[in-house]
Amino acid sequence: MSIEQPRTDATSRERSPDHEYTLSIEQAAEFYAQAGHPRTPRAIQKYCALSKLDCHKVETETGEKYLVALYSVQRHIAYINEVRTVATNRDHSRTDANIRTMKNKDGELPRPAANTPDQSRTYATVRASDDRYIKRLEDDNEFLRGQLAAKDVTISALLERDRETNHLIAGLQKMLTPLLARPDEPPSHTS
Numbered sequence: 001m002s003i004e005q006p007r008t009d010a011t012s013r014e015r016s017p018d019h020e021y022t023l024s025i026e027q028a029a030e031f032y033a034q035a036g037h038p039r040t041p042r043a044i045q046k047y048c049a050l051s052k053l054d055c056h057k058v059e060t061e062t063g064e065k066y067l068v069a070l071y072s073v074q075r076h077i078a079y080i081n082e083v084r085t086v087a088t089n090r091d092h093s094r095t096d097a098n099i100r101t102m103k104n105k106d107g108e109l110p111r112p113a114a115n116t117p118d119q120s121r122t123y124a125t126v127r128a129s130d131d132r133y134i135k136r137l138e139d140d141n142e143f144l145r146g147q148l149a150a151k152d153v154t155i156s157a158l159l160e161r162d163r164e165t166n167h168l169i170a171g172l173q174k175m176l177t178p179l180l181a182r183p184d185e186p187p188s189h190t191s
Contacts, residue, residue, distance in 0.1 A: 021056045021067035035077045
């Protein structure tokens with residue numbers, strides 16, 4: 001019976017001669033600084049932890065430390081350069097169609113005045129939306145004023161009915177008082 005050896009993947013670090021882990025974190029930081037992209041040792045440790053750099057973690061007397069492969073630092077610096085170049089380049093806008101200049105019979109058309117620094121597009125946009133909200137608030141206020149007037153009329157009518165009801169009840173009490181008197185009291189006749 002044969003004992004099988006565990007397989008190693010094609011990208012195994014032990015098999016490739018390019019994977020010489022000789023740089024300390026501080027030395028890798030120096031490479032970044034020389035390339036114009038200074039990094040802190042902590043940032044490089046994060047690169048190692050996130051596998052952005054090819055590295056090995058080794059045990060030392062004081063704890064664990066990363067040893068980084070030079071090629072991976074160079075590859076990462078090249079990536080940073082590429083990303084920064086793409087991010088800073090701006091393509092020139094292309095026109096969609098040929099532009100013809102319009103000519104006036106009397107000469108050139110007057111040029112429109114350039115925007116002054118105190119004019120900004122955002123103010124105009126915000127102002128237009130403010131006008132819409134102001135109009136809406138004015139309409140709401142007008143509606144609420146109408147509702148308030150209608151409620152005042154209703155309250156006045158209810159108060160008038162309340163007074164009428166009080167007068168009717170007072171008259172009814174006067175009529176019923178002689179009928180509801182105690183039997184031992186003689187009814188009083190007032191004329």
